Amino acid sequence: MLKKVGCALAAGAAIAFNPAFAGEEPHALRSYVNIGGQYIFVDDNSRQSDDGLGAFISVGKPFSRYFGMEFTAFLSSFDSDSSPANNDWDEYGGEIAALLTYPMSRGWVPYLTAGVGMTNSDGSSVGDSYDGTYYTGAGFFKYFNVDEDTELGVRFDVRYRVIDVNDSVGGGSVAPFNNDFDEAVLRLALVVPFGEPLVYAKKAEPVAAPVVEEGPADSDGDGVIDAKDMCPDTPAGTEVDGKGCPLTKQIGGDDAPVAQFGPIYFGYNRNDLTAEARAKLDSAAATIGKLKAENPKLTVQVSGHTDDRGTDNYNLGLGERRANAVKEYLVRKGVEADRIEVTSFGESRPSGDNATAAGRALNRRAEVEAYK
Secondary structure, eight states: OHHHHHHHHHHHHHHHTOGGGOOSSOOOOOEEEEEEEEEEEOOTTTTOEEEEEEEEEEEEEESSSSEEEEEEEEEEEEEEOSSTTOOOEEEEEEEEEEEEEOOOGGGEEEEEEEEEEEEEEEETTTEEEEEEEEEEEEEEEEEEEEETTEEEEEEEEEEEEEEOTTSOOEEOOOTTOOSOEEEEEEEEEEEEEESOOOOSSOOOOOOOOOOOTTSOSOTTOSSSOGGGOSSTTOOTTOOBOTTSOBOHHHHHSOSSOSEEEEEEEOOTTOOSOOHHHHHHHHHHHHHHHHHHHHOTTOEEEEEEEOOSOSOHHHHHHHHHHHHHHHHHHHHHTTOOGGGEEEEEEETSSOSSOTTSHHHHHHHSEEEEEEEO
């Protein structure tokens, strides 16, 4: 029995804490309710019955990134086995538990758990009793976006529990059973989050650049301080990207693009191209092919944008991934890679209102422009 429990706990911990699931942005936890089924592995020398099947419902709340609490109600039944002293069991009870969580990217939230509770054990031939229950285990939540504003999840865990039948606090007696019930329990559930996500850290409010007495912090006056400016000598009035370097349209020499394509829209936290986006880019590649015959120095600027959910750094990276996805597709369609410049504005240039779902959808985009 202990070997079976140990293997189950090791497997659950390995799945939950696999570093392959790590990423840049942790999943924001929310309060939740989940409902599911459980399977109980019975020691043949304890209940003298077959393994048990049951159901449970839990309500949980995170209090910080790494800690939460939950309450669970459960019920199970065990059919008699073929032993001479076989027995049927029905049980129900409640548990309160602590969860040590480690939120990760892509909706993964592995955890360790420990808790206590009470269980009513009702044996067909030995009566019933209310007994203390203790357990520890490991598992994970995995959340999925059903649509932009709806999230569901699944949950799996494996735990080792002890029902102290020698210390009944009420009910009748199960005196013939002088040993504790030491059992492994597997649980699988559907998770429904509710309420607002837990915020790990608030974004810093924009502040004015400090005054430096020994000289200006932005020598070329492009809005990017010298410490972060990769192109510190841009002419006055030049439009620059987040690194302080001129955008392609300035390098090309004309202020106005000769052609604009898109916008190319993306799903929430996604950078893969939809069928509609690929159709737009097919048309864009054909037009660029005609334009470069007339303008050998034609350049193509691809800029990536996001809505305002997520940190500034994460959104800059997401915008860059979106722009690169567009560039890679255009290259496959015959546009030279060295003709395309990619930049990311993250959430800094919205085209819609981030307070609404429709506005956020407009902001998850890439813009494609061609310049002489």
